[in-house]
Amino acid sequence: MIKDKIIYKGNPKESDLNRMNSETIDHTILKDTFSIPYAYIKKIENQKGKNYIKIFFAKDSEEELYINDDNIKSEIFEYIKNDHTDFIYSSELPSFVKYTKAQLFALVSITGIFIWSLYLAIQIESGIEYELVGGRKPGIAGVILIIANLGTFKIITGYLVLLAIAIFALIKKIKSRSMTEYLKR
Template sequence: MKKVWKLPESKSNQLILIKNQTIYKGNLDPDKINKLPLNPEISLPNEIEKELFSIPYPYIKKISNQKGVKHIKIYFGKDSEEELHIANEKTKKEIFECLKMDIPGLTYKSELPGFFNYCKAQIFAILMLTGIFIWSLYYAIEIEKGTIFELRGGGGGRIGIGGLVFILGNLGVTKLIIGYSTIMGLTLFSLFRKLKSRSEREILFR
């Protein structure tokens, strides 16, 4: 299969080319892109390929296309990944379908990403933030009661996480609660935005 897509709005891949069992992507001089034929039956200059990033089909392990996300993610080699940035959903679907038909040995599946796997960064941030808050709040309450703590640094003068928590505790209960509420609010907002973007994901894998 030979296919060409011109994407002038893209910052990272204004040209996507499928040719000789290889995906090519990248940016070229606008004049070169404009002169390229869209008709796949017309031969393309071989030097064009040398200016583009290439991913041969045999190296590809997985391709992911999520609805509403403006890129197709390609996993290849040992631990490498690359994105084809495509703003238009229809064009993105067309490219994915071409790869689906053209790459032999790939299995297709469609799924809705699991809640935890999709939002684990935000969930981890909430748990970490809450843990630090509770620990700091303990110090803040005890300090306001008049308890005196001695802060000892670790090796090399580092105070570590315990020292950081103690410093936060010195802010006082009120400031600590306000700070925690503000940061937690931003984190929850990020979580809700992430959940809103959760949509069907098509996957091709070996």
């Protein structure tokens, strides 16, 4: 519900909804809802094919308004766009890299760990001994050394499994890329 430049999110009871209309609002109904004033909102996203409108507010907070009907979702977005003239409207297809940043980072990370641990595993299997020095907890090098001690076969098998999962997530994310409407300050 949107009233007085505030977006209310919640699940009111059916009996409470029946008592409410566009002119009068029983404010006791609103006490169980989460409210986001327009003044707090930094950005609003409406992506085609998704059943929610994403609202970014405060420092790093975000909230999703789930709406199952695409027509109603579009109407709500249009209402906010027309109701608040401080927002700048734009519509674009997100870039491949921007949209899949997390999946690409996962691919690069597991590949880097794989190469490093595989190199150490090959060295260990050829007779070279490695030792962790220092009294602190082992950092990333210690973790890589532990992985390297598993052996090349297990490292390759583990990498292929993680690579398959990362590629599956990347493909799924790419398929969900669609036009997105933005309202930004």
